[in-house]
Amino acid sequence: MMKAGPPTPYLVVDRDVLDRNLERMRSIAARHGVRLRPHMKTTKSVEIALAAHGGQAGSITVSTLREARHFADAGFRDILYAVTTTPAKVTEIAALGAATGAQITILAEDATVAAAVGAEAQSCGLRLPVLIDIDCGYGRSGLHPDDPHLPVLGRLIHDHPGLSLAGVMTHAGQAYDCRDADAVRRVARQEVSATVAAATLLRDIGLPVPTVSIGSTPTALLADDLSGITEIRPGNYQFLDLTQAAISVCGPGDIALRVVTEVLSHHPGGHALVDAGALALSKDTGADGHYGIVARIGDTPAPPGLFIAKVAQEQGYLRGPHGLDLTWLLPVGTRVEVLPNHACMTAAAHDFYHIRSDSHAPDIWRRVNGWH
Amino acid sequence: MMKAGPPTPYLVVDRDVLDRNLERMRSIAARHGVRLRPHMKTTKSVEIALAAHGGQAGSITVSTLREARHFADAGFRDILYAVTTTPAKVTEIAALGAATGAQITILAEDATVAAAVGAEAQSCGLRLPVLIDIDCGYGRSGLHPDDPHLPVLGRLIHDHPGLSLAGVMTHAGQAYDCRDADAVRRVARQEVSATVAAATLLRDIGLPVPTVSIGSTPTALLADDLSGITEIRPGNYQFLDLTQAAISVCGPGDIALRVVTEVLSHHPGGHALVDAGALALSKDTGADGHYGIVARIGDTPAPPGLFIAKVAQEQGYLRGPHGLDLTWLLPVGTRVEVLPNHACMTAAAHDFYHIRSDSHAPDIWRRVNGWH
Numbered sequence: 001m002m003k004a005g006p007p008t009p010y011l012v013v014d015r016d017v018l019d020r021n022l023e024r025m026r027s028i029a030a031r032h033g034v035r036l037r038p039h040m041k042t043t044k045s046v047e048i049a050l051a052a053h054g055g056q057a058g059s060i061t062v063s064t065l066r067e068a069r070h071f072a073d074a075g076f077r078d079i080l081y082a083v084t085t086t087p088a089k090v091t092e093i094a095a096l097g098a099a100t101g102a103q104i105t106i107l108a109e110d111a112t113v114a115a116a117v118g119a120e121a122q123s124c125g126l127r128l129p130v131l132i133d134i135d136c137g138y139g140r141s142g143l144h145p146d147d148p149h150l151p152v153l154g155r156l157i158h159d160h161p162g163l164s165l166a167g168v169m170t171h172a173g174q175a176y177d178c179r180d181a182d183a184v185r186r187v188a189r190q191e192v193s194a195t196v197a198a199a200t201l202l203r204d205i206g207l208p209v210p211t212v213s214i215g216s217t218p219t220a221l222l223a224d225d226l227s228g229i230t231e232i233r234p235g236n237y238q239f240l241d242l243t244q245a246a247i248s249v250c251g252p253g254d255i256a257l258r259v260v261t262e263v264l265s266h267h268p269g270g271h272a273l274v275d276a277g278a279l280a281l282s283k284d285t286g287a288d289g290h291y292g293i294v295a296r297i298g299d300t301p302a303p304p305g306l307f308i309a310k311v312a313q314e315q316g317y318l319r320g321p322h323g324l325d326l327t328w329l330l331p332v333g334t335r336v337e338v339l340p341n342h343a344c345m346t347a348a349a350h351d352f353y354h355i356r357s358d359s360h361a362p363d364i365w366r367r368v369n370g371w372h
Numbered sequence: 373m374m375k376a377g378p379p380t381p382y383l384v385v386d387r388d389v390l391d392r393n394l395e396r397m398r399s400i401a402a403r404h405g406v407r408l409r410p411h412m413k414t415t416k417s418v419e420i421a422l423a424a425h426g427g428q429a430g431s432i433t434v435s436t437l438r439e440a441r442h443f444a445d446a447g448f449r450d451i452l453y454a455v456t457t458t459p460a461k462v463t464e465i466a467a468l469g470a471a472t473g474a475q476i477t478i479l480a481e482d483a484t485v486a487a488a489v490g491a492e493a494q495s496c497g498l499r500l501p502v503l504i505d506i507d508c509g510y511g512r513s514g515l516h517p518d519d520p521h522l523p524v525l526g527r528l529i530h531d532h533p534g535l536s537l538a539g540v541m542t543h544a545g546q547a548y549d550c551r552d553a554d555a556v557r558r559v560a561r562q563e564v565s566a567t568v569a570a571a572t573l574l575r576d577i578g579l580p581v582p583t584v585s586i587g588s589t590p591t592a593l594l595a596d597d598l599s600g601i602t603e604i605r606p607g608n609y610q611f612l613d614l615t616q617a618a619i620s621v622c623g624p625g626d627i628a629l630r631v632v633t634e635v636l637s638h639h640p641g642g643h644a645l646v647d648a649g650a651l652a653l654s655k656d657t658g659a660d661g662h663y664g665i666v667a668r669i670g671d672t673p674a675p676p677g678l679f680i681a682k683v684a685q686e687q688g689y690l691r692g693p694h695g696l697d698l699t700w701l702l703p704v705g706t707r708v709e710v711l712p713n714h715a716c717m718t719a720a721a722h723d724f725y726h727i728r729s730d731s732h733a734p735d736i737w738r739r740v741n742g743w744h
Contacts, residue, residue: 006744007437007460007464064686083647088379088705089379262460263458266482267512268519269511279717313435313717332485333458345651348651349721369741370721371380371652372724
């Protein structure tokens with residue numbers, strides 16, 4: 001009735017799949033001749049950041065200053081904080097750099113704000129490297145490459161004694177609205193051309209633009225041509241998930257992350273209740289409204305058609321094809337593994353990864369969550 | 373341009389509003405003559421659990437064994453673990469009780485599973501108190517009061533040397549599907565009648581049913597008549613949220629929890645980007661698809677119509693009424709307070725509450741997250 005293992009719910013990472021995903025992206029970066037600066041916002045793990053660089057504390061991207069601190073404490077020295085920095089954050093960034101020796105590169109998209117950030121940096125005795133955020137059509141943040149503010153901002157950053165111009169960057173979040181690989185490739189071309197156009201414009205007015213950085217897992221995996229790009233910042237590629245599978249950038253067998261959960265009961269309504277709910281799985285839904293697909297029952301692959309239909313805070317409603325009696329397939333106490341819709345959100349409520357591998361010893365790796 | 377305060381994003385709790393919410397529920401319990409066993413799954417804070425009982429470590433409900441351990445370590449001695457217990461969880465429950473002296477009451481809904489749980493409990497030298505989970509129409513878990521398995525389960529628990537029958541319980545989650553207070557009152561009547569019917573049936577076959585427990589914030593706040601009920605287990609009432617306001621059980625002024633976030637930039641698309649996104653706010657949406665309503669700008673009440681329209685992992689898109697120029701109202705660096713749609717989920721990614729009050733000193737209270 002039961003299977004040994006840690007108390008449920010917990011995350012398991014298939015290290016062999018993870019290693020394959022990491023190696024695939026390293027090859028892509030090498031083939032295009034670009035630097036790989038993985039975004040650690042998905043996995044938030046020092047062990048995975050090291051593995052992403054073949055064991056080195058290489059260049060990384062982070063989404064919070066707590067991540068920056070966590071990785072800096074672990075020896076990472078070149079960290080991009082990929083959320084626009086305001087003056088209020090500069091003291092924390094300065095303290096972080098002073099305590100760890102890490103170089104933190106920041107983003108800017110407005111000249112007035114950048115001037116205030118530069119003044120703060122200067123008063124902390126810093127000269128902060130800055131990437132200008134370019135909007136390549138996603139519409140979240142940044143300047144369009146033809147925005148007349150772009151050269152003004154570039155010049156200000158270059159000339160400010162508290163800042164240095166490191167280059168330009170973009171994020172093609174619209175890749176997640178694609179339905180197939182061809183659409184992703186079109187977004188990748190948009191991403192490259194907008195970023196290269198911005199770099200060219202700045203170079204044309206005599207500014208140095210050493211870094212031309214793009215980043216999203218779908219475009220990094222599928223782009224044909226990265227001419228003019230110097231750096232890629234994919235993050236989700238480390239785990240992948242059902243959202244990536246839905247837009248054809250991977251198959252379900254490439255997903256390294258699973259939620260392990262136990263069957264708690266069977267309800268006359270036809271569902272099995274499991275102990276992974278909205279927190280352990282996240283509220284991100286798949287195309288047909290499910291909260292995850294069952295990939296394994298115990299140690300064996302699950303038959304198709306088992307999914308989490310609904311979630312409460314700590315409980316999931318596991319359903320199968322209409323008419324299937326789950327009480328025989330999934331007795332109470334059975335452990336099942338659920339593939340996540342969105343690995344970034346699913347992993348967020350968990351503190352640890354249980355590492356499984358055919359070629360390495362089992363292990364437990366820590367995640368860093370929160371902000372401060 | 374900036375306002376002093378902790379680094380954003382963070383949670384602020386208005387202690388005066390919180391105290392009013394706690395006092396209101398204590399009065400309701402006293403008026404109905406029932407025990408208040410607050411569900412701590414929303415706030416997950418020792419300070420709030422104590423305040424809920426007027427300073428005492430009274431009876432509480434929890435949703436995870438990590439919560440149980442956290443509160444037991446803080447001196448709480450009477451804890452209901454309100455998720456069905458399987459045999460795999462008994463060792464952890466036994467260890468927790470042995471280490472802290474806390475009495476953990478568990479749920480059961482199936483005789484075969486309860487017998488296996490009882491055997492585990494017995495082998496740990498325990499006699500675990502059990503509430504039978506009754507389905508009052510929500511359809512998630514538990515037995516309908518007329519299910520023929522109910523008396524069998526009651527008898528088994530009563531007779532098992534590893535278990536003792538503590539009573540019956542239900543959760544009327546369907547209250548959240550209501551559109552108005554009258555509909556909530558109808559659900560409350562269903563909740564009471566199903567639970568009392570189950571208790572009566574068990575008593576009729578000679579079993580003791582000391583506890584008859586119901587629990588949801590909407591029904592606890594609005595129920596007219598709790599005859600036959602001995603205990604209520606509301607949880608969300610401590611903070612409340614926009615979901616509760618939408619079903620008329622509170623007003624926006626009763627919501628004690630806010631997310632404080634900083635304006636990062638303005639986009640030509642018309643939104644201000646803030647540093648609270650899917651993790652800091654949660655992905656729970658309001659009726660019209662928003663991720664939270666702006667209640668304050670700095671220290672002053674916000675004009676109506678400002679809301680979070682979209683979220684990325686660490687960024688929210690703040691929008692106003694069509695045509696409103698946010699750059700003047702919300703300069704970069706401005707801090708705004710966002711009312712949450714679903715306090716349980718919004719608080720989940722945070723480790724601390726910053727406590728604000730007109731009558732108490734500022735403070736920082738810890739939350740307990742995770743499972744193990």
